[in-house]
Amino acid sequence: MSDAAKKVMDLAVRLAENHDLPDDALYTLITERNEETALFLRNEARALCERIYGRFVYIRGLIEFTNYCKNDCYYCGIRRSNREAERYRLTEEEILSCCEAGYGLGFRTFVLQGGEDPYFTDERLGSIVASIRGLCPDCAITLSAGERSHDSYRRLHDAGADRYLLRHETADPCHYGRLHPESMSFDKRMAALKDLKEIGYQTGCGFMVGSPYQTASMIVKDLRFMKEFGPHMIGIGPFLSHKDTPFYDMENGTAELTLYLLSVIRLMMPKVLLPATTALGTVTEGGREAGILSGANVVMPNLSPAGVRKKYMLYDNKLSSGSEAAESLELLRESLSKIGYGIAVSRGDSLVI
Numbered sequence: 254m255s256d257a258a259k260k261v262m263d264l265a266v267r268l269a270e271n272h273d274l275p276d277d278a279l280y281t282l283i284t285e286r287n288e289e290t291a292l293f294l295r296n297e298a299r300a301l302c303e304r305i306y307g308r309f310v311y312i313r314g315l316i317e318f319t320n321y322c323k324n325d326c327y328y329c330g331i332r333r334s335n336r337e338a339e340r341y342r343l344t345e346e347e348i349l350s351c352c353e354a355g356y357g358l359g360f361r362t363f364v365l366q367g368g369e370d371p372y373f374t375d376e377r378l379g380s381i382v383a384s385i386r387g388l389c390p391d392c393a394i395t396l397s398a399g400e401r402s403h404d405s406y407r408r409l410h411d412a413g414a415d416r417y418l419l420r421h422e423t424a425d426p427c428h429y430g431r432l433h434p435e436s437m438s439f440d441k442r443m444a445a446l447k448d449l450k451e452i453g454y455q456t457g458c459g460f461m462v463g464s465p466y467q468t469a470s471m472i473v474k475d476l477r478f479m480k481e482f483g484p485h486m487i488g489i490g491p492f493l494s495h496k497d498t499p500f501y502d503m504e505n506g507t508a509e510l511t512l513y514l515l516s517v518i519r520l521m522m523p524k525v526l527l528p529a530t531t532a533l534g535t536v537t538e539g540g541r542e543a544g545i546l547s548g549a550n551v552v553m554p555n556l557s558p559a560g561v562r563k564k565y566m567l568y569d570n571k572l573s574s575g576s577e578a579a580e581s582l583e584l585l586r587e588s589l590s591k592i593g594y595g596i597a598v599s600r601g602d603s604l605v606i
């Protein structure tokens with residue numbers, strides 16, 4: 254092994270032992286990564302995850318309930334300015350029947366994800382949450398509906414929502430400004446995440462890997478922010494361009510770096526719930542399984558009605574059938590069992606306190 258490779262391997266060993274590294278060491282671990290370190294981190298991350306969670310993967314039923322969005326994020330296919338997107342909203346009845354079907358399939362967590370759609374006032378969204386709570390008292394309800402006020406988050410929590418996913422997108426304020434229009438604010442985003450945690454939600458943050466203008470030092474900032482914030486869940490996936498956005502010709506993020514970072518994140522935050530995302534499954538065949546083998550322990554099959562799935566296109570070629578679809582849980586079960594994992598039928602609450 255070359256001296257440079259030894260140096261990186263030494264950092265990887267220290268990360269596995271101490272669950273943290275100084276920022277400059279994390280930077281080197283990323284910029285000078287090689288196949289050997291990647292393999293080492295992957296095996297350490299996977300073994301650590303297995304000690305905590307066993308060889309089980311948690312499943313979350315994803316219900317994409319609206320693709321209307323008042324925001325205009327440069328990377329996102331459902332941004333307000335995309336006139337090509339065919340807009341839809343699910344009714345309360347449709348959402349409830351997704352949950353009912355999902356419950357029958359074995360799902361005990363429902364994730365209501367949507368754009369920032371002003372139609373879903375606290376009254377409307379709160380009533381949907383309360384109905385799901387009534388229908389499935391033993392299930393966890395996760396919301397992923399963007400930035401709302403402290404009061405709104407509190408009301409939705411009171412209505413029965415347990416968890417909230419709000420990716421921070423980037424922990425670097427300048428980078429945030431290059432991914433979003435001026436109407437959006439880094440400080441507001443970070444404040445919203447603090448509100449969620451303070452109210453008592455199991456809170457998820459995260460970012461895109463290889464998003465335009467992202468550098469290794471920004472990724473270090475993301476890792477540092479997350480380690481300090483202490484999220485219950487972390488969602489990362491490769492940036493994938495969407496043809497009808499300003500970033501249509503930007504390069505995609507890679508599976509390789511995403512998998513590497515999944516291992517680093519597992520080692521830095523051993524108990525965190527870490528999905529192998531749809532974007533990872535889209536960028537490379539078998540991406541989600543590779544994610545599990547790199548330290549991820551959650552997958553989020555799509556429970557949305559089949560007719561709307563193609564309309565929730567955050568990026569080009571998003572997977573929406575095959576083992577990605579909730580009704581094909583058997584396919585997912587098979588592909589996980591091939592790599593030695595089972596599906597957990599439980600809420601799969603966070604072990605982070």
Ligand code: 5AD
Pocket residue numbers: 328329330419420422460461490491492493494495532567568
């Ligand atoms: N590529 C990958 N991920 C994307 N997201 C939005 N647009 C894209 C894209 N083009 C991610 C964002 C958002 C989450 C719901 O999906 O990080 O928070």
